[in-house]
Amino acid sequence: MGLGDDRFRAAGAAFEVAVRKSDPEETQRAHAELIESLDGASPEVLAQGCRRLADLLDEVPPGVRANIANVIGAYAQTSADAVACAPRILANLAKTLDHAREFAERWKATTDDDLPDPETTDVDEAMLDQFGLRPLMAWWTLANWISPALAVLQHREVRKLFGRRGCEMLSERHNALAEVSGRWHKELAYMLLILDDEPLVALHRETGTGYRLRMSGIGDNFQLHTLLADALIGGQHLPGEPPSAEAVAMCRDVEGQVLTVGSFNLVAPDGTWIWNEGTPADIPVVEGARLLVLDPPPYQRNWPAGRYFPFVPADLVLERVLTAEETAAWFTHVAPADTAEA
Template sequence: MIFGNKRKEQRFLDAVVAFEAAVRSQDGERAQRAQRQLYRHFQDAAEHELTQAGPRLAALLPQVPPGPDGAVAVAVGACTERGADPAACAPHVLDGLARTLAAAERFCERWAATGGGEFPDPEQQPDAALFDRVGRETAVAWLTLHQWEMASVAMLNHAAVRTSLDAGTRTALFQALRSVEEASGHDFKCLAYALLVLDDEPLVVLHRPTGTGYALRMSGVGDTFQLHTLLADVLIGGGHVPGRAPSAEEAAVCRDQPGQVHTTGAFNLVTPAGDWVWNEGTPSDIPVVDGVRLLVLDPPPYERSWPAGRFFPHMTGDLVLERVLAPEEARRLLAGCVIKDA
């Protein structure tokens, strides 16, 4: 019985070994069979299998043909969500994302050049004429881009991956994604927001009603809804400004706890120029002034509520108060901020 259980636990890793051998020998039929076994045994895989499989499958991605590589990338992402090292997997996944985005950009260009029309739905079986119209490589890139989005977000959920991604690569990925979104009219919001996440990012916040200011640092905050709740927790919950503080549960789900909890907004977030910073956006929308992001908190013009939580459920978020600004510094910064009429 003991040996039987042990053997059963190895079935996923056995499928990985078979898939590696098939890919390296360029045996398409064997690779397909092994890939089916990967999916069949993934759910019951033991932790040690997943931790080994993630980096091994990731390392194979450059050798897997376009099309199947997207599904393998998703499997790598699933392994990281269950314990595989994202830092070991991410370089291969993000390289694959870059290749796929470049080919998807060419797809958009060829689609427009050959008559345009509504873009093919990646969730539907493609018409064979699609490949004749734009070429197989570019068509496959478009059809699998959503898979690369899932896999890449699974990598970017981890701070170690985000902080190791150089600014040039991140910018290039984001610009390529925006190009595809604009040309196709399709939304890849999860990937866009993941590429915009800030880590160890200084943030100066001015509370206009009290004339006070605060130097904070944020990491892993996926959208401004999440930041709004964390600001209320740190500043109101910390006794620095008046208002309704979020409950412990509301704050916790915005940091590292699962789920969502109803909350009510405490502020109106505005830029120094007086423009609203919408909760639906990301903290990257907050402008940089003299080298640091600067945000003004006004009273809310009306009551707004939403389910507090994390845009990325697997991404840990945090906001830390580093110091309270001296009154003179807060006054000087507020003097340069505009109040716009509603």
């Protein structure tokens, strides 16, 4: 145990006492000391402290609550830490999205001015009187809630705990805010769309073959495209040039990016294109599985292969090659090739 650990523990205890006493001045002082004590503490002690801070989070005053959430997100590094801390962080994010939407609605109803930029605009008493504390704080602290939410959601165990419905609920609130404000937070949107243990059926139109796969942790369709080419071309099920081992590893769990070349055109059953810039959640569900058609690429395209979320391990497993009869049954859901269009 070092002096840095002792200081952090003492600062955390003092902050907890101040919060529970509901003493604003003491809480501000204790908060400042807590932030200053972070640098000298060991990772293990920081993780323990973050769990205690997460338990306290709902009692922390709104003015510093998002900042404390950021501390938790930064230092809750293991899956067990993230699972312990995630519920309060994600619940607060949900409330913040709702209150931020409320602020944007009120602002647009009362003025023709652009919505204020939290990074360049100071809150004043007139705003507080007009919009109320919670909507105002939500608009000004939303980015500080998104950061810790991304930190905990990068852990598969948290996504499993929160469930698809939980992620969909946050997506709905985020989309409602974006519709009113015009501000869309891409990283949050994509994180909430990550699928785990999701069945995928891929049909290769040229050869008339089909494949059942299972995908987890894939952040975008560039990543999916590379992993599909590895499983099907690299696995010698389809003709073509497979991606390099380095590109595949970087799409799974290795840091870095390396240039790769596209192998397919990803197409929905109705013929519309599934863009590489989108996510696997764009692929329609048919009879309990995402159904994807692989057509020849209309032009050569390359991109840096890697993970959209660098700290989220991803996987795509080929479970089996479909029989001719199974493949033919899946192709009954697919529009003819000449109807496909961008």
